[in-house]
Amino acid sequence: MDLGLALVVAAAPSFIASAVEFVEATTIVLAVGVTRGWRAPLLGTLAAAATLAVIIGLLGVTLVTVVPEHALKLFVGVLLLLFGLRWLRKAVLRFAGIVAMHDEERIYRREIAELRAKGRQQTRFDRVGALVAYKAVLLEGTEVAFIVIAFGAGGGAALTSAIIGALSAGVVVIALGAALRHPLTMVPENWMKFGVGAMLSSFGVFWFAEGLGTEWPGDALSIVAILAAFLAASWLAVRMLRALLPGGAEVAARNV
Amino acid sequence: MSSFLRGLWENTFGLLVEDGSLAVGILAALAIVWVASNALGDARRDLAGWLLLVLLVALLLVNLNAAGRTARRKTSS
Numbered sequence: 070m071d072l073g074l075a076l077v078v079a080a081a082p083s084f085i086a087s088a089v090e091f092v093e094a095t096t097i098v099l100a101v102g103v104t105r106g107w108r109a110p111l112l113g114t115l116a117a118a119a120t121l122a123v124i125i126g127l128l129g130v131t132l133v134t135v136v137p138e139h140a141l142k143l144f145v146g147v148l149l150l151l152f153g154l155r156w157l158r159k160a161v162l163r164f165a166g167i168v169a170m171h172d173e174e175r176i177y178r179r180e181i182a183e184l185r186a187k188g189r190q191q192t193r194f195d196r197v198g199a200l201v202a203y204k205a206v207l208l209e210g211t212e213v214a215f216i217v218i219a220f221g222a223g224g225g226a227a228l229t230s231a232i233i234g235a236l237s238a239g240v241v242v243i244a245l246g247a248a249l250r251h252p253l254t255m256v257p258e259n260w261m262k263f264g265v266g267a268m269l270s271s272f273g274v275f276w277f278a279e280g281l282g283t284e285w286p287g288d289a290l291s292i293v294a295i296l297a298a299f300l301a302a303s304w305l306a307v308r309m310l311r312a313l314l315p316g317g318a319e320v321a322a323r324n325v
Numbered sequence: 326m327s328s329f330l331r332g333l334w335e336n337t338f339g340l341l342v343e344d345g346s347l348a349v350g351i352l353a354a355l356a357i358v359w360v361a362s363n364a365l366g367d368a369r370r371d372l373a374g375w376l377l378l379v380l381l382v383a384l385l386l387v388n389l390n391a392a393g394r395t396a397r398r399k400t401s402s
Contacts, residue, residue: 150351154385155343161389167396274381277355278374281362285374295378302382306389313393318400 079220079227083234086216086265089258090209091242096173096252097205100180101198103250109195113202120203121210138224139280145222146277152215153269160263161303165310166317170259173252213239216265219272223289267303271295347388354380 101110132141162168180201187197213235221231245253271292275285285291354377362373 147352147355150355150381151348154347154351154381158344158347158385158389158392161385162392165393167393270381274374274378277358278377281359281370281373283362283371283374285371291374298378298382299385302385306386309386310389310393313390314397314400316400318396 079223079230080234080237082265082268083216083220083231084238085261086220086268087213087235087238088242088256089261089265090212090216091239092173092253092256092258093176094206094209095242095246096177097180098202099246099250099252100177101184101202104181104184105195105198109198110202113199114206116199117203117206117210120207121214124211125214139282142222142276142280144280145218146273146275146280148215149219149269149273149276152212153219153266153271153273155266156262157266157270157299157303160259160266161306161310163259164263164307165314167310167314171262173254173256173258177252216269219269222272222276263303267296267299270299344388344392346391347384350384350388351381354384 098110098114101113132144136144159168163170184198184201217228217231217235219231220234221228242253274295275289275292278285357380358373358377361376362370365372
């Protein structure tokens with residue numbers, strides 16, 4: 070994969086997908102910082118980043134050095150399809166009005182109310198604040214790791230581009246969050262999640278088939294055709310569900 | 326510590342599986358395509374990727390249709 074194609078195929082989607090995760094983590098860290106002070110959530114964030122670095126370092130080195138290339142592609146393909154189709158399903162349910170749209174402002178207010186209800190002792194280190202930030206950053210960071218693996222599974226330039234895309238997203242989102250001190254509600258997260266779900270699923274199909282020994286026409290460019298098929302099916306599904314439930318419903322995604 | 330590890334496991338598992346039937350369907354589609362790619366032989370192995378795409382798109386539509394019907398039943402009752 071040449072550098073130009075790697076940037077288009079890996080860096081740009083990695084930036085968009087990772088930005089969604091960084092926005093979600095930033096919302097929680099902001100909520101903790103605003104209600105309980107900044108020391109504990111920042112320490113929790115740093116601890117989560119260190120944990121992630123260890124996990125990614127150990128797993129990444131093991132995967133790259135021990136697992137044969139075709140087996141790695143199969144493994145990454147399976148993970149991406151489980152992860153991506155779950156995301157795409159939820160996005161379709163949201164756009165069909167069956168599951169509530171993701172709302173950073175609502176999540177931020179709910180977190181603040183919950184954190185205030187827990188109270189705090191002023192004199193001691195705020196364990197609750199640190200733990201909430203740690204869990205949020207670790208969970209969203211794990212998703213970023215999935216995303217980097219997904220878009221960088223081609224190795225070499227693709228992996229470097231995916232890492233650059235994810236790191237750039239982190240820098241942009243954290244800088245915006247620090248400057249605004251408010252959840253980044255201007256980011257069109259629901260649309261981004263829709264696109265990212267379709268992209269992850271497309272990469273999952275691509276890598277799994279490559280792991281089986283399939284050669285795609287046009288190599289990585291065939292991902293565009295796969296993506297078009299998933300987007301067309303999703304559009305069809307949204308129309309089908311709107312016809313089925315014209316008034317919509319607000320049910321939890323795991324309950325339907 | 327055990328509750329923290331359980332929470333970590335549930336979060337990681339939740340990243341991949343939200344709807345059990347969708348996850349099982351994906352794994353079944355992958356198994357079918359794996360068997361088919363071996364049965365097709367080298368000359369037709371390149372069809373395996375497209376077969377996987379067709380199976381997954383069909384699975385997504387069937388799963389979402391079922392989800393819509395469940396939601397309609399829940400809202401009407």
